[in-house]
Amino acid sequence: MKSRLITLLFIPLFVFAQQWVQAQIPQVPSQIEFADLIVRITPQAQREIQLDVDALYRNPTYFKIKQDRVNLFMPIVERELRKQGVPDDLKYLVIQESGLISDAVSTSNAVGFWQFKQGTAEEVGLRVDNQVDERKSIISSTRGAALYLKKHNNALDNWMTALVSYQMGLGGAKAYFGNQFAGKKSIEVDRNTHWYFKKYLAHKIAYQNQIGVFASSTQRLAEVQVQGPVTMAALAKRYGVSEDHLKEYNKWAANGKIPSGTFTLFYIKEGSLPVEPAIFKTEEKPTQNKASQSVTAKSSPAYKQANSFPRISGNTTKSSQPNQITVNDLEGVQAPKTMSPSKFADEIGMKEKKFRKLNDLPADERVEIGNYYYTEKKKTSAEVETHVVQPGESLWSISQKYGIRLAALKSKNRIRRDSELKAGMVLNLRETRKRGEEIPVVPVVNTPTPPRTVVAQSDPIQQETPQVQPTNQPSLKNQSEKIYHTVSQGETLFAISRKYGITVDELKQWNNIGSQNIITIGQKLVILRP
Incomplete structure (x- = not known):
């Protein structure tokens, strides 16, 4: 009798739970927007897609677990797709591919969030070796997927066919679809539509109203x-x-x-967790006892410079080869040694004139070891709003740091020559400064810029002729004793800096070492000692 009573009580609760779940299940509409397309869905296709949506909601506990995982990673996925100019709707594809499980492995040995095989991963610049597998990084893998999808959309001219090509490859999609959808902005989904796109629509419909709604935390x-x-x-x-x-x-x-x-x-x-920009602004009271400060610096916010640019991703072990890394989300390469632009352009398979144009290189400028260079056109605006000029920087070096065209940087700030730059200037990287508007100047640590030195790897060491300083100026650090350190196996920048009592940043600056901190055995490093 007691067990029958418990059963009778349980049945209504179970029925209520089932009804609650069913009430939450979204229904497949007859028309939906996808990327830049209007998608009309026939009644038969609606019923087919609805079965997949229902299946995703069938286990409430599992759905809530996946929902939390989606909301954990989706802000990063949205950001990386946006950077590459890929429609936001493509974010649901990562749920379909892996359920956002970082180390998911398919039966065909595709790995990670976006299910890349190793060869395809390396084609889109992901690093896959015995130390790092960027297929399991949500940032790197999403960037790779975005590049892959964008490339296929450029070839197919339709985001639906580009999405299906993620499953069957570009050649397969061309053979399957031909040109019937190229350039179309309206499509119909029926019983003959490729199953992969209908499966995608089920995931989009199931999750589009759940993003941002946390199930348990x-x-x-x-x-x-x-x-x-x-x-x-x-x-x-x-x-x-x-x-x-x-x-x-x-x-x-x-x-x-x-x-x-x-x-x-x-x-x-x-x-x-708010996203942190490259320049952090914090309101600061003006310092009353520094009469020498400019009015602009007193009345503006204080700026804290972040050293996160240039942003490098991809297969950094092959950074000197084309199609291996991105620099600020643009295709780029790193110079393995100092050489002429013509020789470097030849090594990466590009005409010298195009290479110079892409990088705004003056006629007399050399390619410097460790520096990053672009192999596609730079942007007209940077990702961040502003940059605080540091001692020794030039308009060109700032434009390279953020991947912004030199002409655009000059235009936005109404500056034409490096002689107009001052340390502490707050340059605009996105908005054009109004005519007559004064450029803010903020205090910076005035570290004298060391002399530019050619770093030899195997050739005899060559020192530049020291510049003659005016006799009425104090001696600066760049007139200090210059010695050289030869990199040995196992040494790091940190260990070398500790040995000489200097900072890692100083060591990198004196030797033009990029943000990846790459040094090689036998490399000669310049050390300045007071």
Whole structure:
């Protein structure tokens, strides 16, 4: 009698739960927008897609777990797609591909968030080796997927066929669709429409109203730049999380270790995590006892410079080869040694005139070791709003740092020559400054710029002729004793800087070392000693 009573009580609760779930299941409409297309769905196709939507909601517990995972990673997916100019709607494809499981592996050995095979991953600039597998990084893999989809859309001229090409390849999509959808802005989905697109529509319909609605927590994914080599154990102490936690959210790092270079580390934090720009503004009261400060500097906000540009991603082990890395989301390469532009252009398979034009290189400018150069046209605006000019910077170096055309940088700030630049100037990188508007100037640490030196790798060391300083000026650090250090096996920039009592930033600046901190055995590094 007691067991029958419990059963009778349980049945209404079960029925109520089922009815609640059914009430939450979205219904497939007869028309829906996708990317830049209007998609009309026939009644038969509606019923077919609805079965897939229902299946996604069938297990409420599993759906809620996946929903939290979607909301954890989706802000990053949306951001990276937006950077590449890929429609926001394509974000639902990553749910379909992997359920946002970083180390998901398919039966065909496709790996990671966006299910790349190794060959395809390397084609879109992802690093896959025994130290790093960027297919398991949400940032790198999304950027790779965006490049892949954008390339296919350029060839097919239709986002629906480009999406299906993600499953069958560009050649397969061309053979399957031909040109019937090229340029079309309205399509009909019926029983003959490719199953992969109908499966995608089911995921879009199932999740489009769930993004931002957390099922069980308000956790957010934190992103921090870390410098390797370093262990997860050391990073765990730094960020107040467990080592297992970092390994779980950073499966891109093989064996739980961060190799040499700069990488993005992920870990979970509670509450909202605002995206940090490259220039952080904080209101600061004017310093009353510094009469020498300009009026502009006193009345403007204080600016804190962040050193996150240029942003490098891709297969950095082959950074000197074309189609391996991106620089500020543009195709680029890193110079392996100092040479003439004509020789470097020849090495990367590009005409010298085009290479110079893409990088705004003057006729007498050489390609410098460690510097990054673009192999596609730079942008007219940068990703961030402003840049604080540092001592020794030029308009050209700033334009390269952010991937903005030199002419655009000059135009936005109404500056034509480097002689007009002053340390502390706050340059606009997005908006054009109004005519007659004064450029803000803020205090910066005035570190004298060291002399530009050719860093030899195997040739005899060549020192530049020291510049003659006016006798009425004090001696600066760039007149200090110049010595050279030869890089040995196993040495790092940090170890070398400790040996000579200098900072890593000084060492990098004196030797034109890029943000990837690449040095080679036998390389001669300039050291300035007072």
